[in-house]
Amino acid sequence: MKVLVINAGSSSLKYQLLLSSTGEVLAKGGAERIGLDDAFILHCKPDQDKVKIDVDLPNHKLAVEKVLEILTDKELGVIASMTEIEAVGHRVVHGGEKFSRSVLITPSVKAAIRVCFQLAPLHNPANMTGIEACEEAMPGIPQVAVFDTAFHQTMPAEAFMYALPYELYEEHRIRRYGFHGTSHGYVAQRAADMLGKPIEDLKIITCHLGNGSSIAAIKNGKCMDTSMGLTPLAGICMGTRCGDIDPAIVTFIMEKEGLDMKGVDLLMNKKSGVNGISGVSSDFRDLYAAANEGNKRAALALDMFVYQCRKFIGSYAAAMGGVDAVVFTAGVGENTPDVRQRAVEGLSFLGLDIDKEKNAKIRGVETNVSSATSRAQILVIPTNEELAIARETDILARPLKG
Numbered sequence: 001m002k003v004l005v006i007n008a009g010s011s012s013l014k015y016q017l018l019l020s021s022t023g024e025v026l027a028k029g030g031a032e033r034i035g036l037d038d039a040f041i042l043h044c045k046p047d048q049d050k051v052k053i054d055v056d057l058p059n060h061k062l063a064v065e066k067v068l069e070i071l072t073d074k075e076l077g078v079i080a081s082m083t084e085i086e087a088v089g090h091r092v093v094h095g096g097e098k099f100s101r102s103v104l105i106t107p108s109v110k111a112a113i114r115v116c117f118q119l120a121p122l123h124n125p126a127n128m129t130g131i132e133a134c135e136e137a138m139p140g141i142p143q144v145a146v147f148d149t150a151f152h153q154t155m156p157a158e159a160f161m162y163a164l165p166y167e168l169y170e171e172h173r174i175r176r177y178g179f180h181g182t183s184h185g186y187v188a189q190r191a192a193d194m195l196g197k198p199i200e201d202l203k204i205i206t207c208h209l210g211n212g213s214s215i216a217a218i219k220n221g222k223c224m225d226t227s228m229g230l231t232p233l234a235g236i237c238m239g240t241r242c243g244d245i246d247p248a249i250v251t252f253i254m255e256k257e258g259l260d261m262k263g264v265d266l267l268m269n270k271k272s273g274v275n276g277i278s279g280v281s282s283d284f285r286d287l288y289a290a291a292n293e294g295n296k297r298a299a300l301a302l303d304m305f306v307y308q309c310r311k312f313i314g315s316y317a318a319a320m321g322g323v324d325a326v327v328f329t330a331g332v333g334e335n336t337p338d339v340r341q342r343a344v345e346g347l348s349f350l351g352l353d354i355d356k357e358k359n360a361k362i363r364g365v366e367t368n369v370s371s372a373t374s375r376a377q378i379l380v381i382p383t384n385e386e387l388a389i390a391r392e393t394d395i396l397a398r399p400l401k402g
Contacts, residue, residue, distance in 0.1 A: 008130025020394035089393030094120035095147030151181030178226035209333035211239035217316035239282030242272035274301035351375030
């Protein structure tokens with residue numbers, strides 16, 4: 001099935017057209033600066049350079065229409081007609097407690113996504129804009145919502161509840177939701193495939209490490225705990241996000257720095273993390289370059305990041321009563337051998353022993369980097385959220401074909 005995968009942001013729209021059965025990417029790209037001056041689309045076919053197309057994009061509907069024009073263009077396109085697109089899969093960041101799996105988009109589903117606007121005000125409204133733009137541009141084509149939070153809905157109450165007055169959960173659904181669920185679910189299943197064992201028999205810790213990072217404990221194929229919380233701000237320190245801090249720091253900073261709620265939110269989300277500690281960058285390549293030149297703050301930022309990764313791995317192994325595999329994925333996890341090595345350093349008591357020489361050579365390739373004596377396996381698995389979304393979309397849309 002040819003599936004168009006859409007990830008809509010507030011002023012952007014990323015897309016991939018792929019075959020759900022094989023994972024073959026037919027074309028991919030993104031519309032940028034939607035609703036702004038100097039909008040453009042970057043489009044790419046396999047084994048070809050990206051093409052930049054300057055185009056006026058006042059809204060997401062026109063962006064979708066322009067993407068469809070490009071996909072069917074005689075020179076740039078890969079399909080003869082829009083009718084070749086059999087379904088559209090949408091990444092939706094927050095599904096709240098309503099959605100524990102992907103769903104066909106209906107009016108009631110859209111209403112439930114809107115209820116979650118308050119939980120993901122930067123993401124869900126943009127996701128909805130993408131959904132409605134595709135519905136207008138492609139009437140009659142099945143649309144599927146795949147939620148970042150759905151995979152984590154198997155967490156038990158003792159893991160997802162916060163020790164706040166219970167009424168706040170009842171009234172506002174304040175709890176841990178977790179994010180990157182599509183990625184965690186995908187790489188956990190790939191880990192089971194690599195190990196040749198049913199996922200139902202395994203205890204896996206998945207480390208999605210990028211500009212945004214989260215770690216998950218997956219026992220018997222189900223998420224038991226994850227580091228992100230009500231929002232993607234919680235957990236380990238990230239590119240620009242602070243991760244877990246003492247909650248009282250928020251009001252302390254507001255008083256001392258004269259910040260309002262928006263100001264402190266901006267500080268924690270955009271000015272903190274390894275960028276805030278280092279004063280250099282949120283890009284780990286820049287941090288390593290600076291640290292190698294003697295920048296102590298850059299070195300500290302890296303030390304903090306790997307320490308927090310190691311701490312979560314240890315705590316999740318304790319929560320699950322052991323660990324069979326630790327998976328590293330996403331931009332930093334897949335491409336930074338030093339982070340992987342230091343994240344499992346000292347965890348031989350859990351059966352984790354990395355092959356340092358092998359690990360040092362691996363970037364972005366699916367590989368087992370464990371030593372021959374390691375009782376638990378350490379795996380590098382490139383994530384493929386678009387393929388996971390396409391497969392979920394295929395499952396739900398295929399029966400509609402009759």
